[in-house]
Amino acid sequence: MNKPTLSGTDPPWEERQPSPVKPATRRGTVDQLFEKVTSSFTGLISRIALSYEADAALRRELIQDILLAIWLALPNYRGEASLKTFVASIAQKRCISHVAKQSKEPRQVELPVDLVSATPPPDEIALKNDQRRRLVESIQVLPIPQREAIVLCLEGFSYGEMAEILGITPNAVMLRCQRAKGTLKSIMERRS
Amino acid sequence: MREPGFEEFADLWQVPEENEREVFEALARRARWRGRLLAYADISLAVAIAATVAFAVFSTPHMGVIAPALLLLALVTGVTWQRRKLRQMSPTLNTDDRFAFLESSIRNANVNLRRVTLSIIITPPAGFLTTVYKRSLKDEHFWEHPLADMKIWATSWHGLFGFTVLTVILTMMIRSRRKFLRERRHLQQLADDYAAERQWERETADK
Numbered sequence: 001m002n003k004p005t006l007s008g009t010d011p012p013w014e015e016r017q018p019s020p021v022k023p024a025t026r027r028g029t030v031d032q033l034f035e036k037v038t039s040s041f042t043g044l045i046s047r048i049a050l051s052y053e054a055d056a057a058l059r060r061e062l063i064q065d066i067l068l069a070i071w072l073a074l075p076n077y078r079g080e081a082s083l084k085t086f087v088a089s090i091a092q093k094r095c096i097s098h099v100a101k102q103s104k105e106p107r108q109v110e111l112p113v114d115l116v117s118a119t120p121p122p123d124e125i126a127l128k129n130d131q132r133r134r135l136v137e138s139i140q141v142l143p144i145p146q147r148e149a150i151v152l153c154l155e156g157f158s159y160g161e162m163a164e165i166l167g168i169t170p171n172a173v174m175l176r177c178q179r180a181k182g183t184l185k186s187i188m189e190r191r192s
Numbered sequence: 193m194r195e196p197g198f199e200e201f202a203d204l205w206q207v208p209e210e211n212e213r214e215v216f217e218a219l220a221r222r223a224r225w226r227g228r229l230l231a232y233a234d235i236s237l238a239v240a241i242a243a244t245v246a247f248a249v250f251s252t253p254h255m256g257v258i259a260p261a262l263l264l265l266a267l268v269t270g271v272t273w274q275r276r277k278l279r280q281m282s283p284t285l286n287t288d289d290r291f292a293f294l295e296s297s298i299r300n301a302n303v304n305l306r307r308v309t310l311s312i313i314i315t316p317p318a319g320f321l322t323t324v325y326k327r328s329l330k331d332e333h334f335w336e337h338p339l340a341d342m343k344i345w346a347t348s349w350h351g352l353f354g355f356t357v358l359t360v361i362l363t364m365m366i367r368s369r370r371k372f373l374r375e376r377r378h379l380q381q382l383a384d385d386y387a388a389e390r391q392w393e394r395e396t397a398d399k
Binding site: 034037038042043045046047060063064067068070071072093096097099100101102128131132135136143144145146153154155156166167168171172175176179181184 | 198
């Protein structure tokens with residue numbers, strides 16, 4: 001299966017299939033899996049939440065909701081998909097529910113200028129911070145179907161994994177990613 | 193300024209934020225604590241009901257009490273188990289289909305909307321009937337002059353307190369109803385967005 005990003009360094013999708021594991025019914029196993037989720041997927045969960053919620057306080061609430069949903073769902077995890085796919089799938093759905101419950105969509109809150117780093121930035125870092133802020137703001141205004149595709153794309157999921165998370169065929173994923181990339185670029189151009 | 197390509201977008205996107213790990217770990221601890229609390233709350237409620245039932249059986253040990261008690265115990269155990277399973281399932285429900293996920297979310301919003309609408313309709317007459325019932329219990333001559341009695345009650349501190357509580361409850365219910373309406377509208381909009389996206393994908397694939 002092709003990688004949607006351009007690096008091509010990740011192993012092919014077939015090689016990354018996880019070996020089936022027993023259902024995590026025992027609390028000890030759930031604890032271990034949750035530990036793995038919190039240690040390995042901090043960035044993934046935080047960034048998925050960032051793409052749907054610009055307000056920092058609400059985003060923290062959203063991350064906690066996602067983590068609670070993962071904790072509750074872990075006893076049902078049977079290793080059919082990778083843990084990363086399982087986590088991303090739950091995070092995306094929690095975010096969609098979050099957006100549906102909000103009064104406005106998308107929430108347009110000015111992102112802090114030090115989104116990347118709080119240290120006094122030299123010019124290059126300042127430029128990167130500005131680029132990242134524009135990227136995040138542009139992602140936040142994408143239509144949700146395209147937004148969830150582009151976020152998974154940026155996170156380096158393969159088309160196969162994305163198809164599993166989004167419930168569409170890999171071909172449809174490819175089309176959606178291409179469309180989302182085009183929309184994202186045009187939004188960013190408008191904003192620059 | 194050079195417009196970054198998609199690979200650069202991915203690099204920019206994946207830059208970790210300051211204090212990200214610390215904040216995340218704190219949130220994870222809280223989520224784990226809340227998850228355990230939910231499980232313990234379910235079990236505690238079941239144990240409390242079972243203890244009450246057992247106490248009733250020991251206080252009055254005859255078949256008329258034991259049979260319904262056993263039935264109730266079986267019901268409580270079953271419901272607690274089901275609640276636990278449902279709570280575990282709901283985050284993963286319909287993972288592989290956004291339409292099914294949105295449909296079940298819309299159905300859920302509709303159920304909530306019907307429940308709160310029914311509550312709004314029922315609460316004022318229920319409050320009125322409860323008051324009439326309570327007044328009639330307190331005053332055996334109530335039914336000789338019900339309107340006059342209710343008028344006196346309405347201007348008393350008890351009456352004012354009752355009206356205030358009823359108003360607060362109704363306001364909260366109306367707010368909930370508006371929230372559910374808004375949620376349903378957003379979900380329907382989302383379902384339309386997904387349908388449009390799928391339509392575009394089909395048309396493009398056919399070309």
